[in-house]
Amino acid sequence: MGLQISVADRAAGVAMLSGRLRSPALLQLLAGDAPPVAAEAIRAARLSDDEWSDLVPELPVRARGFLRARKDLGQKTRRALAAWGGADFRLSADPLSGAASVTESLLEPVADTSNQTGEQPAVSQIGAIVQRIEEWKRNRGQGESPRLPLGDEELEGYASPITEITFETDDSGTIIWVEGAPRGAIVGTDIARPAYDHGPGPDAYGAAAFAQRMPMENARMNLRGSPLIDGDWRITASPFFDALTGRFRGFRGIMRRPKLHEQAVSSIDDRKRQGESMQQIVHELRTPLGAISGFAEIIEQQLFGPVDDEYRALAGAILADSRKLLGGFDDISTAARLDSGNFEIDPGQTDGAWLASTLRKRLAAISESSGVIVNLIFADPVRPFAIERDFAERVFSRLISAIIVAGLRGEVINGRCKTLLGTQVMNCLTLDLPEKLRHFSEEELLGTGATADDHYDNSDLSPLLGLGFSLRLVRNLARKAGGDLRFQKEQVLLTLPTIQNGDRNVKGTGGD
Numbered sequence: 001m002g003l004q005i006s007v008a009d010r011a012a013g014v015a016m017l018s019g020r021l022r023s024p025a026l027l028q029l030l031a032g033d034a035p036p037v038a039a040e041a042i043r044a045a046r047l048s049d050d051e052w053s054d055l056v057p058e059l060p061v062r063a064r065g066f067l068r069a070r071k072d073l074g075q076k077t078r079r080a081l082a083a084w085g086g087a088d089f090r091l092s093a094d095p096l097s098g099a100a101s102v103t104e105s106l107l108e109p110v111a112d113t114s115n116q117t118g119e120q121p122a123v124s125q126i127g128a129i130v131q132r133i134e135e136w137k138r139n140r141g142q143g144e145s146p147r148l149p150l151g152d153e154e155l156e157g158y159a160s161p162i163t164e165i166t167f168e169t170d171d172s173g174t175i176i177w178v179e180g181a182p183r184g185a186i187v188g189t190d191i192a193r194p195a196y197d198h199g200p201g202p203d204a205y206g207a208a209a210f211a212q213r214m215p216m217e218n219a220r221m222n223l224r225g226s227p228l229i230d231g232d233w234r235i236t237a238s239p240f241f242d243a244l245t246g247r248f249r250g251f252r253g254i255m256r257r258p259k260l261h262e263q264a265v266s267s268i269d270d271r272k273r274q275g276e277s278m279q280q281i282v283h284e285l286r287t288p289l290g291a292i293s294g295f296a297e298i299i300e301q302q303l304f305g306p307v308d309d310e311y312r313a314l315a316g317a318i319l320a321d322s323r324k325l326l327g328g329f330d331d332i333s334t335a336a337r338l339d340s341g342n343f344e345i346d347p348g349q350t351d352g353a354w355l356a357s358t359l360r361k362r363l364a365a366i367s368e369s370s371g372v373i374v375n376l377i378f379a380d381p382v383r384p385f386a387i388e389r390d391f392a393e394r395v396f397s398r399l400i401s402a403i404i405v406a407g408l409r410g411e412v413i414n415g416r417c418k419t420l421l422g423t424q425v426m427n428c429l430t431l432d433l434p435e436k437l438r439h440f441s442e443e444e445l446l447g448t449g450a451t452a453d454d455h456y457d458n459s460d461l462s463p464l465l466g467l468g469f470s471l472r473l474v475r476n477l478a479r480k481a482g483g484d485l486r487f488q489k490e491q492v493l494l495t496l497p498t499i500q501n502g503d504r505n506v507k508g509t510g511g512d
Contacts (some may be wrong), residue, residue, distance in 0.1 A: 005311075007037065008035075008036070011034075011036040011037045014037055014040040014041050014044055015031060015040045015043075017044045017504075018044040019044065020044070021041065021044045021045045021046065022046055022047065024054070027041055027042075027045045027047070028055060028058050030145070031060055031063035035062060036247045038062060038066060041063075042067050042070070043066075043070075043101065048451055049075070049076045049077055051074065052067075052073065052074065052076075053059050053074075053077045053079070053080040055253060056080040056081055057085060064081060066216070082184050083187060084188075089101065110509055130211060130407070135168055138494050148343070151432070161228065162180060162181050162228050162229055163256060163258075165178055165179070165180040165255040165256075166178065166179040166254050167186065167232075167237075167255060168250060168251070169192075169250040169252075170249070171190060171247075171248050172190075172192060173190050173191075173192025173193070173210050173250075173251070174189070175187055175190075175191065176250075181229050182226060182228065185226040185228065185229050186223070189201075189223065189377075191221070191235065191237075192207060194207045196280075199224060200222055200223055201222060202219050202221045202235060203219055203220040203221070205219050205220075206219030206220065213239045214239070215238040215239070216236065216238075216253075218236060219234075219235040220234065220235075221233040221234065221235045221255060231257075232257075232258055233255040233256065233257060233258070234255065234257075234258050235254075235255050236253050236254055237253020237254070238252065240252055280467055282329045282332050283333075285329060289326060290321055290322075290326070293319060293322035293323065296318040296322060299311060299312065299315035300312055300315040300319055317362070331469070331473055334477070335469075335472075335476070338477070338480060340475075343480060344393055345388070345480060347387065348388030349384045349385060349387070349388070349389065349393040350384060350385040350387060350388065350389040350393075351384050351387055352378045352385070352417065353382075354389070355377040356376065356417075358498050359396055359397060360376065362397055363397065363400055366401055366404055366405070367404055370407065370409065371409030372404045372405075372407035372409070372411050372434075372447070373405060373411070373412045374413050375412065375413070375415065376416075376417075377398070377414075377415065377416045378416075378417045378418075379416065379417065379418035379419070381419070382417060382427060383419045383498035383499060385496050385497070385499075385501050386481075386482075386496075386498055386499045386500075387481050387496060392496070394477070395477050395478060395481075395496070396495070398474050398477075399470075399471075399485070399494055400415070400431065401435065402467055402470040402471065403431055406436065407434035407435075408435060408436065411434060412453060413432045414431075415429060415430065416429070416430050417430075419498060420495070425493065425497075425498050425500060426483065426495045426496065426497055426498060427497075428493055428495045429494040429495075429497050430491050430493055431491060431492050432490065432491055433487075433490050433491060433492055442486075442487045445471060445487060446468050446471050447466065447467070447469065447471075465494070478495065478496060481495040481496055482496075483495040483497060
């Protein structure tokens with residue numbers, strides 16, 4: 001058996017090099033020895049700031065803890081140590097037993113390195129470690145993760161919020177390099193194991209891709225810690241391998257915040273609450289507006305006595321604006337009820353001839369004011385609509401009035417409603433689009449892309465909330481009734497269900 005030198009003798013030998021240990025390679029070797037030897041090596045070394053900063057990533061976790069106790073470190077070395085803080089000062093869970101395990105760096109850096117005999121840390125240090133473990137257990141039960149506080153110098157230069165992070169991992173899946181975010185907040189995070197109890201980590205797809213050394217695209221990732229990076233992310237990354245040996249080295253890629261369509265949709269209960277909140281807001285706005293409209297009508301009609309013509313004109317303008325606002329509020333309330341699922345259609349049916357006559361009377365004023373001629377024909381016979389008449393009139397008038405206002409003075413818009421026979425019998429209104437709307441796509445007309453509202457005249461006749469909102473409202477109302485609103489070439493097609501054979505005794509026909 002070869003001669004073995006005790007830990008105490010090795011530590012004493014290194015202590016004799018105090019002030020003369022200037023070799024980074026030798027220091028790296030000694031730092032991997034027993035704690036007393038590593039502590040003496042760190043204390044005895046005399047390296048430049050550049051040498052220390054380059055050596056920090058190569059040091060064991062415990063040795064970096066001893067290095068943090070030195071008071072003569074340069075700015076570059078302190079930044080390097082701060083960057084490794086996320087890996088050195090973190091608690092992890094044993095995936096097999098579920099019990100908490102503590103990394104070696106939980107031992108706070110010891111300033112007094114005179115303990116060269118391998119004695120245990122002071123009782124106060126052990127008590128601090130136990131306290132941190134108990135705190136982690138409590139937080140783990142609440143679905144929280146311990147947060148590493150970042151110094152002000154680490155947060156400087158970063159926008160809030162951060163939307164994209166470039167990263168690299170080692171072969172175990174631990175992130176060892178980042179760009180675009182504070183390193184101390186990301187370094188040390190594991191992408192190889194799925195997230196546990198809302199903690200940091202990827203979804204099962206991301207973890208499986210890492211295990212199989214396969215590229216991952218838009219894998220879900222949770223980050224916890226600094227408010228700058230806390231929350232949901234998407235990972236796109238690929239494995240990389242050593243050019244000479246072919247050995248797997250880790251993953252490189254980017255993390256980004258999820259786009260709106262990638263985020264989880266609110267639950268039905270949440271949508272109902274949001275719809276009810278919107279309806280409450282609309283109600284609170286309509287109440288005073290109704291009072292204003294009532295007083296304006298009293299003045300305009302001189303119900304309480306003669307009024308000067310100037311005040312009557314002013315009251316008439318207020319009355320017109322109030323009615324337009326009330327109509328807009330009704331549309332907002334309807335849209336909120338549709339979105340929350342609280343909108344119900346009363347049973348009934350509507351005769352096509354009655355609907356055609358009602359629409360001609362209702363749209364005559366707006367057609368005359370805009371100078372747009374509408375030729376609306378209901379083919380004979382047109383089956384009665386399987387919806388009650390107020391709903392049918394509202395859908396048709398909203399659509400046709402929005403199209404009329406978009407037309408140029410003197411333009412002629414043709415519309416034809418007929419019954420389509422097929423697997424389901426439907427009534428279809430085919431309406432010409434005004435000339436200035438024909439080059440827009442469906443997304444632009446509905447206001448979901450580059451909206452056509454930018455080219456929509458903002459006149460007194462135009463819808464309060466714009467063309468896109470009006471068309472979306474008509475489409476949603478039609479779909480609620482079992483129909484649809486579509487765009488085809490230079491026309492808009494509105495389909496609504498009709499009564500089926502044997503349904504003609506349904507009450508609510510609009511005929512007089």
